[in-house]
Amino acid sequence: MKLLKLFKKRSQNRAVKDYWKFKEIPFTNWQQCQEGNLLATRRDWSENDHLVESDVLHWYSLQDEYIKLFKVDNFMYRKILMLKIKAANLQLTYMRDPLNNRIMINDINQLNDEIAVLQNELTENSITLDELRIIASKQQGYHIPDDITAYLFFTILETLKKHG
């Protein structure tokens, strides 16, 4: 079984060789990835349209690079994650205690409410990449084409941000 798995993995690895690099990936592909189609990390997925682990890992690496380059530190997201971890730990403590300290449930519910509020804010304030492109186009004064690379696009955004 192990061998079979390994073989499968190997064959899959062999199948997917060519991924977009961060500086090359087109904006549309980036958009697709964000919408959940991680096959868009590949340069070509016409032959093999099965999602493999390496696709996901590559997408993670792309995102990491994005964060590294543009120093995007989503404060809100970090805050939410921290709260979530806190809530999860509280839940664990509650569950481990056989005496059911029900006061803890109040704390957990309070945390969950906070998380919900923050998430709501996050979703309300966020805009789609298309919207972002249109806004950037407006600010730039010319149409930013679809086939722009994600890197270039984000660079433009960054520059716009810097210069108001």
Add this chain to the structure above:
Amino acid sequence: MAEQIKQIDIIDPQALKLIASDLESIAKQGEKADTAIIELSKSMKNLTFPKADTQSMVEMEKSIDKVNSLYVSKIAVEKENIKIEQEKERLRGITEKNERARAKAEEQRQRAELKAQKDVAGAYQETQKRASELYKQLRNLAIEGKTNTKEFKSLKSEYDRLDGSLKKVDESFGKYQRNVGNYGSGVGKLTGLLGKLGVAFSGLSLARSAGEALVDYENKLASFRTIVSDLNDKEFDKFKDKIKDVATSTKASSTDVAQSFEAIAGLNSSFAETADGLGKVSEAAITLSKASGDDLTVSTENLVSIMNQFSMGAEESNRAINVLAAGQAVGAASISQLSESFKNVGSVAASSNISMEQSVGLLETLGKFSLTGAEAGTKLRGVILQLQKSNLGYASGQFNINDALAEYNEKLKGAKTEAEKNAIAQKVFGAENITAGKILSQNTELIEKYTKGVTGTTEAQKAAEINSNTLSNRWKEFKNTLTTLITTNETFTNSLHFLASNLPTIVTWVGKAVASFVAFKTVMLGLKIKDKISELGGLKGVFQKLIDDIKNGASWVRKFTSAITGIGWTALIAFATQAALKFYDLASGAELAKIKFAQFKKATDIGSKEGNKFLEQLEKDAQKTKEALAKSGVEIKKGLEDINKDYQEKLRERIKTLESSQKELRGKFFNKDFQAQFKDSQGGVINTLDRMFGDSTEQDSTFAKGLAWRSQIKKNVAELDVLYKKLREIKNSKTDKVVDDLLIGEESGQRTLNLKNQTKALADYTKALADLQAEGLSGYSKEALELTNKYYDEIGKIEDNGIKAQEYRNELKLKLERDLIALESKYNKENEDKLKEHYENINKINLDFETQRLETNERTQELSVLQKYYNEREKIINDAELTDEERAEKFAELEKKQQENDLKRLIENEQKKIEVLRNFRQKTVNSDGTISDTDLLSTADSDLSADDLAKKKEFEKNITDYQISITNAEIELQKLRGTANENLVKTTESTWERISKSISSILDALQNKINEMYDKQIDKEQQLIEKSKGRVDYLKEAAALGNQQATESILAEEKRQEEALRKIEKIEKKKQRSQFITSSLSMLQQKIASGDKNAVMSTISDSAMLTAFLSSLPSFDKGTEFVNVNGKGIDGKGGQLAVIHHGERIIPAHENKMIGYSLSNKDVAERFTEQNNVIDFAPIVHEIKSGFANITTVNYDVNNMVNNILEVVTTTRKGRVTIIDKNRYKA
């Protein structure tokens, strides 16, 4: 009337129980789920904030989701539990309500019954009253004589009715006799009966027993009073007081004492003269009763009768009982027996001057010889009377039994014979008393001893004390004390009377007080229990404490012991309290411990259940793996066995066939006849030919041909020899190996498989060769022989027929030659084809064999590794000392190891496969019949046939595939080991080395592609230029015709051309650069492949050198008319390196020669253009002109056109500049 339906009638308690049990089971399930969740949550680690990379964040989100889902299920379970609890509470409420309703109904029923009974009683009394009134009236009327009046009759009938009903009631209570006016007793009985229903039975019985005791006492006192009837009450009170005193001092009951008083007074009235005397005797009697264990009445009678016989006063009562008791102590007869004896002998003894002590001594002496009781008394009486009759013992004047016995003994001494002695004895004691007399006379010393022993002792008190010192006796004493208390204490008697009359109320109030006290005590104890239990260390501690207390004699145990020995009431109560407390502690501790134990058990059960579950799961997994392994193992083993068997059989067959074919061959070749025949045939033919031609003097062409033919035959034979030699070689080399393999091959399927393939290949090979050989040999030689025979026949015929030999010879020779050549060519061709086919087969077999061997190897290894893995896993599972975490760690390690092994094995196998492919040698038959081995991979493509080339490419492709998979596996392995960084360099190098070959081809292909691409671009640009040129020509014409826009367009076109040229230049540069890069890369790759450690640096330096070299090359920007070269140059033809540019023209040497070296390039160009200008364009121009004359001139609005073609997306003005964004895809 229908009864009202109540709740208790509807709800069946059984059904409630069922629901409760259902709820319990659901609750248990809930508990299970709860504990499972707890266990699961305990197994999870606390989350910490992750690293700032995406993967960690995503994983953290996943973990959070897991915890969340678990939490949600936990909350759901809890909600469910709460619901169940509520439901249970509700059910409990219903049950309690039901119980209450039931109890209430029962109470109501009882009350109703009671009421009915009371009603009956009330009615009875009323009826009774009415009846008595009626009776009085009737009696008055009867006295008045108005018996016949209407009033009397009606009253009479009413009275009769009432009387009848009263009679009925009486009958129901068992009272048949009733007098008018005596209804009270009947009603009293009734009310007593009714009262019993309402009063606690125990209280009643207590009261009754107390009452009984009182009544008994009073009865006994009354009968005593009758004996001392002359005493007034005041005097009698003294006796009563005495009774009380005696009872108190002796702990006998007052009733008994009163009885004994009565008995004593009855037997001896002198004792009854004073209370003290009576008291003393009574006391003595009681002591005697205690000492003898007889009834007090019996003891009293005995004592008083003895005292009467010996005329003892009341003061001597103690002496009497002490003598009796001492007698019992020193001798065999008991007090009762002595008393019995005294009944018969007492008065005689007293009158014969024998004291009580002496009498007891005598009786005890008789008792020693089993004469006791009444018989002893009678015999002693007889002995005393007989002695007195014989006038013995009167020496002192008074009868003395000791003297009498001594005298008798003296008298006996005078007798000489035994008969005389007997006669004397007979005479003295008489026939009846002779035994007793003999006993007494022979044991005078013993009598004295016994008499002394019973004089002046307090044995009675001692015996009484010993006999009294039992628990039952103490209990009896307690009861007696109580009775005495009740009977002799007036206050108590009065209070008892009060108690008897107010018992129900008292019982209720006392019960309430006791209940509240118990509740209080329980609460207090409950508060202390926890601390106590913890102090004592749980139930075990309590038990231990108890045992220790008993062992070490703790205070309460000592109290217990003292209570047993001393039986003080305080001690008893203290003991009871202490013991009760201890046992209460024990019980409550036990209860708590039970609960704790249950909790503990539950916890351990859950724990063990979870653990068991986990272990079971593990075991199941292990079992599954084991089974799967066993199954696969069995399958593989079976397969191998089958293969083994099958192939061994086949092998044997093969060997047999091989041997048989060898034998056959041997038979053919080593058969002497055949060899002789063969030699003969060869020799025959050759000799015949020699004979034919060798002897001939004519050296003609026929002879020469004959020689050639002979040499041909020789050659054929030699070839056959070669084949045969090969066969022998193969036979020698391979048969031994086959046999070896066969011997070892039984041990493993692998070996057998190997052997099978080898043998098969060998057998096929040998057989094919043998067949070929045999066929070729037999067919050829046979046919050759036939031909020769035919020839001989013909010759024979010729000679026989006398025809001229020479002509026929010529003809025949020619014919024979032709036939033989045909034959030879036929066989040769066949041989060649067959050999080719054969080798192809061998190649295939070899390859198949190797791959099969590898696969089997792989499978066997896999099996062994899996088995190892399983064994280790089992070891871990069976290791009881490991905790779950350690176990999990070990499993992880094992898993990792297993994965590593898998990868390693994979790599090994792939490498082996590559090796097989690399070592593979293609065997082919050449056109000249020889066999050659070809190493496909190392042979150049051009030297290979099309098929072989295809094969080689396939091989190369496979090798590359294997190498890639090896690389992947190695990367995986390094990841697994976590040493990716360390080994990456090495792996890269080795990988690089391995794939360098493919890289070179890839680089070549890449360069080709790039070149193609650039060429295409250049072509495009050139086409553009050409088109533009065409357009310029046309526009020039148009301009000449006066089109102003055309002039502008020309300029634009020219610009465009220039741009295109520039583009071409750029592309060329790019092309050069890419070529340079690819060549540098291939150089680098070659260097790495050749093992250059500083490949990169050396490549860079080489490239730099190359660039410098290139820049130093001569350039022909300005052109040259003649290139002069000395020496052979770089290609041996005087070739020289140079730099050329786009658009330059190079002319071969011979054409340059034609042009002539004196003519400069410029001259050539000018001359050519001049020559071109000579062409007459006039007619063409005219045609064009006429054509244009027919066309109306059109003015193009360029802006409009552009706007139509290109859509403007945005126009923005920034200062002076207008930025237009256009849709460039529209064009």
